[in-house]
Amino acid sequence: MQSGRLSDSGPAEPGPRLRSLCGADQAAWASSLSEAEAEAGCFALAVAAVLPAGGSGERMGVPTPKQFCPILERPLISYTLQALERVCWIKDIVVAVTGENMEAMKGIIQRYQHKRISLVEAGVTRHRSIFNGLKALAEDQPNSRLSKPEVVIIHDAVRPFVEEDVLFQVVTAAKEYGCSDHDLEFGTECLHLALKYCHIKAKLVEGSPDLWKVTYKRDLYAAESIIKERIxxxxxxxxxxxxxxxxxxxxxxxxxxxxxxxxxxxxxxxxxxxxxxxxxxxxxxxxxxxxxxxxxxxxxxxxxxxxxxxxxxxxxxxxxxxxxxxxxxxxxxxxxxxxxxxxxxxxxxxxxxxxxxxxxxxxxxxxxxxxxxxxxxxxxxxxxxxxxxxxxxxxx
Amino acid sequence: MQSGRLSDSGPAEPGPRLRSLCGADQAAWASSLSEAEAEAGCFALAVAAVLPAGGSGERMGVPTPKQFCPILERPLISYTLQALERVCWIKDIVVAVTGENMEAMKGIIQRYQHKRISLVEAGVTRHRSIFNGLKALAEDQPNSRLSKPEVVIIHDAVRPFVEEDVLFQVVTAAKEYGCSDHDLEFGTECLHLALKYCHIKAKLVEGSPDLWKVTYKRDLYAAESIIKERIxxxxxxxxxxxxxxxxxxxxxxxxxxxxxxxxxxxxxxxxxxxxxxxxxxxxxxxxxxxxxxxxxxxxxxxxxxxxxxxxxxxxxxxxxxxxxxxxxxxxxxxxxxxxxxxxxxxxxxxxxxxxxxxxxxxxxxxxxxxxxxxxxxxxxxxxxxxxxxxxxxxxx
CATH class of the missing domain: 3.40.50.720 (NAD(P)-binding Rossmann-like Domain)
Incomplete structure (x- = not known):
């Protein structure tokens, strides 16, 4: 299934001039604007994260979208935010949520004292949501507290167990591999995009089995048991x-x-x-x-x-x-x-x-x-x- | 990865003259010897099941092979046997286990009062184990209590949540689609075999998300929660x-x-x-x-x-x-x-x-x-x- 062209959704935008980076199943691909730039050390780079969180959770078989399902009474997305917040070199975290969940999301940020989070409205597809997040990071608005990043990590809101070392590998990979941002217009899986345009360098970054995505109800059970065991x-x-x-x-x-x-x-x-x-x-x-x-x-x-x-x-x-x-x-x-x-x-x-x-x-x-x-x-x-x-x- | 030729493991065998049927990830393919035969109603067919259970469970990160990992203090394989036993039209269930686990398996059958189970020794690969199971069903040994089946369901020992309706669909599909038994010599995934030999008709049978395979430790947690919820x-x-x-x-x-x-x-x-x-x-x-x-x-x-x-x-x-x-x-x-x-x-x-x-x-x-x-x-x-x-x- 392809998402619609982003230009349909409003006035033609040049798209954010950002290096973008996506995590798919236990893998991620990375891009950069030029190899020369990429040679700079990755922590000299300003890194941000975008979390598309506009999903409806139909496969879960429960009315609540899966990113808001409670684990030990706290919504799943809060665990994912916590995992990213722990990484001090991620300067900004942009979450894309639907209008109807915007207030609930603000409540979650306040209650669990999440820091460095900004909210944008989700698009009708995952890719439009990512685009909205990237746009917010790219805009030079006078009142925006967001700083323009050089590398953006795209991370699923329903992968709560991501570890710093995997994120580090992803950002390191971003120094070497590239993809222009208009690729966001097509496709549903990031790696699929990279493979479709063969002239684009893509790199698979090995994830741990813990990086898995909460998709079904059984995954919520597993996540709860893992969290209980950890604490x-x-x-x-x-x-x-x-x-x-x-x-x-x-x-x-x-x-x-x-x-x-x-x-x-x-x-x-x-x-x-x-x-x-x-x-x-x-x-x-x-x-x-x-x-x-x-x-x-x-x-x-x-x-x-x-x-x-x-x-x-x-x-x-x-x-x-x-x-x-x-x-x-x-x-x-x-x-x-x-x-x-x-x-x-x-x-x-x-x-x-x-x-x-x-x-x-x-x-x-x-x-x-x-x-x-x-x-x-x-x-x-x-x-x-x-x-x-x-x-x-x-x-x- | 390919398994070795079965003929390496002993004297040349014609292989069991059985219709075989495999379940892979949420899918199964079915085979039959001829369409004419297949037109017979599936419950006129004698059905047996073979469970390859010789795995070592390395991905689980625990020393016990995953099929023997306890869920509510009972080994996982016992839940799978229970799911198959419930289906009255499965006449025999043959489990292939390694020599070192043979006694433990006998203990499980006795303790949980499993019926219609026979044990054979597992081979070094999944396919050799399946072959050994099929051979036991095919042999006309005077002391064997096994009756020669017309359809054999191959089912992973680590998929405890299989439902009768899926098994029914699989057996029904066996009436229409075919593959000769020598295919057992190659490949690791049954569907892969079917696709490799393009002249073979293969059918995907839709499974439910519950048919999933217990692979990682998190799957054991999920299985335990699902079982607790059910009871x-x-x-x-x-x-x-x-x-x-x-x-x-x-x-x-x-x-x-x-x-x-x-x-x-x-x-x-x-x-x-x-x-x-x-x-x-x-x-x-x-x-x-x-x-x-x-x-x-x-x-x-x-x-x-x-x-x-x-x-x-x-x-x-x-x-x-x-x-x-x-x-x-x-x-x-x-x-x-x-x-x-x-x-x-x-x-x-x-x-x-x-x-x-x-x-x-x-x-x-x-x-x-x-x-x-x-x-x-x-x-x-x-x-x-x-x-x-x-x-x-x-x-x-």
Missing amino acids: SQQICVVMDTKEDEEHVGHRLEEMLKNELNHMKKVTSGKDLQQILLEQCYSFVCVNVMTSDFEETHKLLNMLEESNLSILYPVVVISVHFLDYKSVPFGQTMENLMPIREFAKEVKKRNILLYGLLIYYPQDEQKLKESLRQGATIIAALIKERNSGLTGQLLIA | SQQICVVMDTKEDEEHVGHRLEEMLKNELNHMKKVTSGKDLQQILLEQCYSFVCVNVMTSDFEETHKLLNMLEESNLSILYPVVVISVHFLDYKSVPFGQTMENLMPIREFAKEVKKRNILLYGLLIYYPQDEQKLKESLRQGATIIAALIKERNSGLTGQLLIA
Whole structure:
């Protein structure tokens, strides 16, 4: 299928005098105006990105266009923007959305605090949307905050897992391979365009399997699982540092290290500010006294002050130990019930708080079993990030 | 890449005189020996299936070959076998596995009670494996329980979501299109073979997007989510039928109907035997007295007698109501603790038992809120089927 000529859509435009660069399935092709120019180092180049995001998502089998489908309650396109934003040398990101989704898109940018984003109206085809994005970058409007780029990366809004190294390769390739911008008028796939005009140099850049495009509903499921797995890699165990090393909290930490998948990193929360900077999204908070939430409150306050939970749900498991002999079980449970209210409160800020009461029997073998079960429950809560179970008090 | 000639692997064989039929990506091609024969109705034909399952799963990035990767703790290939077994007109299913996986495969067949399966040793390539499967079907060995088929469906072991209608189309197409069996000697993709020999009629049979092949780790995630979703479509609410219609259990059932995704079917467990036959894998069991497990025990016994949990984990949520005024909370919690032991017991048989205690305040608004939260927790437990949280007593 061919898109219509862009000149149909308005007064004849010379088209943006930009080097353009497209990513297709696990591949990208790159162009530049001249080889001499291309020899300049790519980071001397001003780089921008254009995201066509005007699709209707018919193949997905859901009414919402796929770029706006939620993953952990955040729209897919926000993950893609986040992936591009992370790359400091991409100066501007232009997103082309349909008029009807313009306000929703503004809301997404505001809510998830995306930076360096500009919006343009999508065209009726993917190529017209790309053209509109390039035009916005090319225009020298006095009020525009956009700076004219030398290389533009065209990236699908529904490929959230793009990595900096692939983008780097694409921009590097742009120094050597070329295609004039009028090619935007025809075709649906960028590489197809490059091959059609045989005098044009095109280069395939190898992508990783993670670069895949979210197309079907199953891809949304896969994306959600991948994201959950990524944010569960690091688990931080927080406890009062004055606590003696023999304390059962340290034993729980050891048990977590042994029980969990070896891929996961269990860190002690001694330097919590540093850990927040490392973007750890899973916390186990050991409270010394049975019915005490002191450590948990301190942690929740720090989390609320940081902006950590804007992008991903943060799991906090408030751990308490039960010495059955000194306090009756029922009493302990009642004392810990306030966790339900705390959980309701912090859930508003995307923090998922759960309680975990671990039996502390005198018998060494039984204690070991309790700690092992505690570690299993912790792993399950962190892995699933189930918002329907927040405020629950689980028992190991 | 071409596979070696099959004749290299042993004494010259005429090759099986079978009509063969291959499924490639969302497509299949079909062959028959003659048009006259093909005009016979396809269910007058004896149909068998061959599953090449000798792959090493290198693209998956995991040490286990992908066909043996677990989904909800059951190997992927078992789901594929289940999909083929369901089709009553497939008389025999021949699986080609490597020698080293032969015993594991026998264990899978036994554990998941697969029927009509025969095993052959895989060859070094996919095509040699297919050849070995066809040979086993073609041979007239006195001790063989295999009957010689007229049409053979070749199906990837890693496409678990194949539906009967696609298989039907494939077999129907086999009546009209043909290819001689020596084509098995070359090529890696069946359709490629058909196109290579232009005098051969080949037909593309449209598959659904669900027919996709599990290739990468993300596909395993997607498959797990799809399977979880499928087995969570129907939720059966069981309660004592003598119970009056105004009982809070009925209100919970109504709340579930309202709160849950409209895709889900909430059925009352009046005819439990029928519901077990319908393969419902999610049960909410309402116990009349607070600390009573009577209904739950009855249901668990029925589930254990049926073989329902052999293929999928069955979720049972034992619901209890708490009238805070008549029995103290702590006491109720203690009374319900035996659920931990019950859960441990039934988990051995793949039944995931959770407890749910719902507050029953006098205030109508508060009761509604409790029931709504109960429905949310039920939905979360059924959706996730988290085996790490069995035996927990959740509170709404």
